[in-house]
Amino acid sequence: MTSLVRRVVNKLYRLANSNQFLPREDQIITANGSVLLQDNFLSDSDFIKVQNWAFNVPCDLNREKRRWDMQIVRNFTECYSSRQWSSAEDDMPAAARLVVDGVRKIGAIADEDTIVLGVLRWQPKSGMGEHNDTHTKTAFSYYLNDIWKDNWFGDLVLYESMADYKAGFGRSVTPKANRLVINKDTVMHKVTYCSELAVERVSIQGFVLKD
Ligand SMILES: [Fe+2]
Numbered sequence: 422m423t424s425l426v427r428r429v430v431n432k433l434y435r436l437a438n439s440n441q442f443l444p445r446e447d448q449i450i451t452a453n454g455s456v457l458l459q460d461n462f463l464s465d466s467d468f469i470k471v472q473n474w475a476f477n478v479p480c481d482l483n484r485e486k487r488r489w490d491m492q493i494v495r496n497f498t499e500c501y502s503s504r505q506w507s508s509a510e511d512d513m514p515a516a517a518r519l520v521v522d523g524v525r526k527i528g529a530i531a532d533e534d535t536i537v538l539g540v541l542r543w544q545p546k547s548g549m550g551e552h553n554d555t556h557t558k559t560a561f562s563y564y565l566n567d568i569w570k571d572n573w574f575g576d577l578v579l580y581e582s583m584a585d586y587k588a589g590f591g592r593s594v595t596p597k598a599n600r601l602v603i604n605k606d607t608v609m610h611k612v613t614y615c616s617e618l619a620v621e622r623v624s625i626q627g628f629v630l631k632d
Pocket residue numbers: 552553554560610
């Protein structure tokens with residue numbers, strides 16, 4: 422290799438390994454735009470406000486009361502839920518409103534759309550089989566556990582298209598603190614089994630309901 426070629430190769434190598442060619446590390450939009458992942462979604466102080474609210478709000482609804490499809494949850498343990506609040510009503514708590522405002526700021530949900538959200542407390546050994554939330558236009562999950570170990574599983578797996586679903590090719594998202602995932606086209610998805618060693622997996626689940 423001549424010195425000129427070596428210099429060019431070294432330059433290209435440095436450029437390829439610099440940040441300028443990488444996407445923003447805290448945001449991923451999938452190829453067909455159906456899924457958007459945003460890390461560091463809220464500021465640290467707003468995250469703590471939402472976390473404090475969510476960990477203390479009553480979550481006394483079980484899956485049966487929420488009328489979840491027992492076919493897709495029957496082999497899993499309980500996931501408790503709070504009541505749900507609507508962005509169109511005045512009684513939405515301030516912390517929940519922070520999440521709604523943040524989601525709107527990203528631009529994935531139209532300003533005129535009503536967002537409904539609540540808190541979910543996924544117990545160890547819980548999970549949910551494959552389904553799509555056909556009653557919704559858009560769904561999002563926001564994760565609140567400060568610590569979530571890889572071997573606790575509890576991943577959200579999204580299949581970006583029916584072809585991917587049929588091929589068993591999913592995109593796996595771990596419930597990392599302050600991470601928002603928006604399922605824009607309500608593609609097929611599931612929540613993998615949470616280990617019995619895991620702590621409660623606490624998330625906010627939001628929907629834009631169909632008209
Ligand atoms: Fe779902």
